[in-house]
Amino acid sequence: MATVEAHAPATAAGHRRTGIWDWITTIDHKKVGILYGVTALIFLFIGGLEAMVIRTQLMQPDMKVVSPDFYNELFTMHGLTMIFLVGMPIAVAMFNYIVPLQIGARDVAFPRLNALSYWVFLLGGLFLYSGFFIGQAPNNGWFGYSPLTSLQYSPGLNMDFYALGLQILGIASIMGGINFITTIVQLRAPGMKFMRMPLFTWMAFVTSFIMVTALPVLAVALFFLTFDRFWGTNFFQASAGGDPILWQHLFWLFGHPEVYILILPGFGVVSDVIPTFSRKPLFGYAVMVYAGALIAFIGWGVWSHHMFATGIGTIADAFFTTSTMIIAIPTGVKIFNWLATMWGGRLRFTTSMKFAVSMVAMFTIGGVSGIMHAVSPADLQQTDTYFVVAHFHYVLIGGLISAVISGLYYWYPKITGRLMSEKIGNWNFWLFFISFNVTFFPMHFIGLLGMPRRVYTYAPELGLGGWNLLATLGAYVMGVSMLLLAWNLVRSLKKGKPAGNNPWQAATLEWATSSPPPEYNFAQLPEIRGRMPLWDNPDAYDERVWKEPEGGVHMPNPSYWPILTATGIAATLILFMTHLWWAPLLGLGWTMVCVFNFAFEPAG
């Protein structure tokens, strides 16, 4: 730490940046990134705990560990947590910390908006969870199909928490997306052309576009639902002429692009990690960029493959079958390009690399079962069974979470200045890898042998007690492997080996600055001349990044308006719960006050 302060007179000057108050008012993208990351990891453990209870209930047929109603809350909150409170924010955490460093920027384009996104996200997550405290957490699944979500069939507050909580979280994601698009378009260092950006930044860019376009669709659907539940409209009420299938279309029109919001950042991480530990540039860089963009684009035209059993007709089935299969092509290209990157390389199996390689393998399994779902008549047997549960856990744990852990081991030294323990990492990896497969591979069989999803128990006669027991034991070991990860993250803060600027001899710009980087990231940068600046021209990045320009680096001041504005946004939506028409207006008024102060806050 001492070295950083020595090189960071601009921050050391006026005020020391430590303590709670600093974390509350920070607008430094790195600190906001850490806030996002730590929060998401905490939610990961909460969501994991829910999974443990779910697996315990399903360990054997006719178990009575939890009641049916509580089970339904658990699987709903597990899904919501892992998607909205883990998958997205952990990607945003990495975008926050890494993207400005990778493109040679001082911060994101709108630092205060960035802090605002975080606080809105945090309040949304806490609100979503507050349902548990009154025993009425969301309980209709993360997909919340109408008309089950209507007041008639869900009279409790459960789905109010859902409709309003997700609305709050959506606002945070949209603001985040806008911020990253602007940052990447506007703040690239001189010479950092689009086609020189690291793949991780590219995937952040593509993901951000999906965020700002997909989340509004969810917002509309949630507003319809809110209106149905609070003011008796009939958007989804079949008996009054409304259309419950409309909800499915809106939800999946958001929900499928959401899948790519979750997985593309994982692709980005792996595309940075594999070249580093293969000592080779990424194979087919341009194609990798186009493939990512293409996946995101086609991802908008596949949503009804979640609805093959709904009854949307032959033509629609044929269309969505075809579009879904087409998406396999750019995805396959990515997999082969990762393999080609490793081909002829000098592979160093650090923990980060192990997780990246396992991501490629596990994602391939998830992709392959995805092709099986795309065969829409066959999907009539598979959909809503454990086969689907196996599929998307291979994609989201095998794919996303493996990539995230790979990224954690990879960038942790940049963030903390210390390396994570490779010894614990090795245990962490193998335990995780084996137990993950023991947990989820049997679910392919469980599903094809006739067990539907979202059932709180099953009959002994189905013959699936053995497979389920295996899956549950796997899940427990997986829990242990995640505790190892947590232990490694915490202990390496103090005990990790000092990392230096570039412990992995990586090629991209974030490794040019110190670990951890000073508040302003880079004092100065030479003009970027290639995709792999630190490999192409290592000498140029030695000392010059440290040379403070005359008069210091001007950085914006911390601000408490982001957190205050966030309370306003959250309050506006939460006050719907009072069922008083004027109550949300109070929240809105407070938001306006905050936004006014936010806008006219004097620049540092």
Next chain:
Amino acid sequence: MASRSHRFLRLLVSLSALGSLGACASERYPQTTFQPVTGFGRIIDHLFHGVFWWTMLVLVVVFGLLGYILIRFRERPDSPEPKAVYGNTVLEIMWTVIPALIIVAIAVPTIRGIFQTQEAAPKDALVVEVIGHQWWWEFKYPSLGVTTASQLVLPVGRPLDLRLHSADVIHSFWIPRLGGKRDVNPVRAMPNGEKPPHLNHISLTIDSVGDYPGQCAEFCGTEHGAMRMMAIAVPPDTFDAWVKRMKAGQDTAALSAPADSLALRGKKKFLSSACIACHTIAGTTAMGQVGPNLTALGDRWSIGAGMLDNTPANIQRWVLHAPQIKQGIIMPGANVGGGGMPPTGLSASDAKAVAAYLSSLSAGVAPKKKTGWAIETTTTH
């Protein structure tokens, strides 16, 4: 050594060969998707096997390459500095085009299958209305005037047209051995008498006699996990005899016998209590429409849509304690109300008599295996 390789072989067989799971699986796994007994199911099975082997080919190639790379190119003390390769157009075109061709090979039969599996049923098909309720199934045979609940009796070899709709939320009708699932959607109120959209039907013909369990596959609330059903496929003449007895009100013969005085007392109790407000028994004055039709209840595979084995003791338990056994259901118990209704106040001995009566109701078609299907098995209690 021998035993280890033997164990390895067994592991390999059980993990990798999905086909072997399909073989003789239906005894062990009654809801298996691998042993369809309808044309609808076989089209699906065929498509699945096609895509399965194509994707296994992809897996073998990717995993083979990956395995080779991880061993061949791992860092060694004498590893040379790798050559920087930025891409290879020919290779990249190759691994775009070959997967695309595989996709075409999968897509063409798939699209044919989409149209085959959604053909309209022939005009002479037997129509069965499948109505989803939270959390039980109602089956109506409109052309025969027969209604039953959570247990379907179907003739083998005759085209069937299952028409699905829901009385409340969305459910999904899934009996794996009869083929794929279809959502059971609520009927949308339409202006000017237009036909409501999204009302699914399944057209199929069953080709072998047997008992085929299934269950709701779309999350539908508290007891989604206990919304199960049984289809019993019987020869056409057995089916016709069953229909006749279902319509006649089959209880009279058995119950006029003075020997079964308990059942007779149960009948009187049933027909004079609140039960008849919700339940129907064909041929009696019980004509309630809210709850499951109880005609021929003695034949059923279970009580409470798969919750309990169908025994007199369990029926008694159910009559007394239904809301505790299956949470959130509307049926009131003796001491606990349900769905806003007051408790029935039936005494234990009344319930015992009612159970004896209901158990005695039969229309001659029951599953081959009478007990052991339920979530809660008799043996555990």
